[in-house]
Amino acid sequence: MSDTFLSIRQVHKAFGTTVVVQEFNLDVRQGEFVSFLGPSGCGKTTMLRIVAGFEEPSSGSVFIGGKDVTRLKPNQRNIGMVFQAYALFPNMTVAQNIGFGLKVAGMPKAQMQARVGEMLELIKLQEFGGRYPYQLSGGQQQRVALARAMAGKPQVLLLDEPLSALDAKVRVSLREEIRAIQKELGITTIFVTHDQEEALSMSDRIVVMYNGRAEQVGTPFEIYNKPATRFVAGFVGTLNVLEGKVADAEKGIVRIGSEEVLTGRPLTGRKAGEQISLALRPEAISLGHGQGRVATATGVIREVSFLGSVIRVRVALGDDLVSLDTFNNPASPPPVAGEKASISFSPDDVLLLDA
Numbered sequence: 642m643s644d645t646f647l648s649i650r651q652v653h654k655a656f657g658t659t660v661v662v663q664e665f666n667l668d669v670r671q672g673e674f675v676s677f678l679g680p681s682g683c684g685k686t687t688m689l690r691i692v693a694g695f696e697e698p699s700s701g702s703v704f705i706g707g708k709d710v711t712r713l714k715p716n717q718r719n720i721g722m723v724f725q726a727y728a729l730f731p732n733m734t735v736a737q738n739i740g741f742g743l744k745v746a747g748m749p750k751a752q753m754q755a756r757v758g759e760m761l762e763l764i765k766l767q768e769f770g771g772r773y774p775y776q777l778s779g780g781q782q783q784r785v786a787l788a789r790a791m792a793g794k795p796q797v798l799l800l801d802e803p804l805s806a807l808d809a810k811v812r813v814s815l816r817e818e819i820r821a822i823q824k825e826l827g828i829t830t831i832f833v834t835h836d837q838e839e840a841l842s843m844s845d846r847i848v849v850m851y852n853g854r855a856e857q858v859g860t861p862f863e864i865y866n867k868p869a870t871r872f873v874a875g876f877v878g879t880l881n882v883l884e885g886k887v888a889d890a891e892k893g894i895v896r897i898g899s900e901e902v903l904t905g906r907p908l909t910g911r912k913a914g915e916q917i918s919l920a921l922r923p924e925a926i927s928l929g930h931g932q933g934r935v936a937t938a939t940g941v942i943r944e945v946s947f948l949g950s951v952i953r954v955r956v957a958l959g960d961d962l963v964s965l966d967t968f969n970n971p972a973s974p975p976p977v978a979g980e981k982a983s984i985s986f987s988p989d990d991v992l993l994l995d996a
């Protein structure tokens with residue numbers, strides 16, 4: 642990639658005999674917002690700490706702005722960091738917190754005050770410079786932590802689950818705010834989260850991590866719609882998995898129970914009779930027989946959850962429970978549990994998962 646700003650090359654990290662990060666490669670563009678997404682313990686924080694300089698990789702390198710920083714200390718890397726817990730200094734005002742790093746770096750007072758003022762404006766807390774952290778809400782404290790991390794104009798911003806201690810409403814509004822500030826400053830950012838919705842809604846690209854590896858790197862659209870592995874498919878979004886057997890590999894026909902399902906593409910390299918898994922997102926399945934869709938089966942509605950704009954319906958098909966989403970329509974009553982229902986989907990929406 643020509644405009645790569647941050648580059649992670651073949652990083653491997655073990656603590657004793659425990660391998661925590663392996664064969665990790667990533668190029669991040671200047672100004673790009675990239676998330677590390679994965680379950681607890683998959684190595685996200687360790688990889689972030691290697692970028693920050695708090696951990697040294699067992700092998701491999703990190704480059705920032707073309708310079709090898711692998712052996713540099715955190716304070717030599719010009720990086721800003723925000724953590725999950727509000728790590729503000731409790732005995733300092735908001736303004737003093739934001740200016741702390743600038744003061745340590747020896748910035749003249751007038752210049753420092755001007756910069757703190759700019760940062761307060763950026764996080765929309767102009768009136769709060771004289772307050773102490775305990776006088777702020779959790780969301781406001783994290784905005785101050787963000788301002789403090791960015792006051793020194795770092796080259797890279799590293800965010801380690803900065804929203805996870807906040808309540809749901811604040812979390813969603815801060816997502817948008819962080820992204821807006823990040824865009825305005827054009828700062829290259831890595832964001833660690835185990836929350837797929839956060840990663841999907843905020844990122845230019847997502848690295849889905851599993852067992853210390855980057856399972857897939859892609860845009861939110863690619864990760865969600867074209868998951869490269871079974872793990873990615875199952876971890877990001879809700880997924881229905883239907884187990885079947887290949888009926889005709891060339892024509893792409895799979896037998897699920899007593900039904901023959903067209904997958905819409907040849908099953909290259911598969912043999913008749915072989916086990917195969919078909920996966921479908923809830924929004925790819927319709928109740929009834931939609932146009933251009935392949936009717937698959939008839940089942941019984943087990944559960945109807947009204948989520949507002951969307952209604953999630955669970956249909957029992959033999960032993961399987963299939964989740965599907967339909968949009969709420971004020972003019973028509975929602976489906977009812979206990980009723981029989983047929984489901985259908987388009988072959989194009991079927992994801993084929995490796996065994």
Ligand SMILES: Nc1ncnc2c1ncn2[C@@H]1O[C@H](COP(=O)(O)OP(=O)(O)OP(=O)(O)O)[C@@H](O)[C@H]1O
Binds near residue numbers: 681683685688835
């Ligand atoms: N200093 C250390 N010594 C030994 N093992 C460690 C050390 N730091 C992390 N680990 C182990 O490395 C693995 C990955 O940890 P890491 O914190 O990177 O995961 P994570 O994906 O960020 O998880 P979480 O979302 O729970 O924070 C874990 O199994 C953890 O126990």
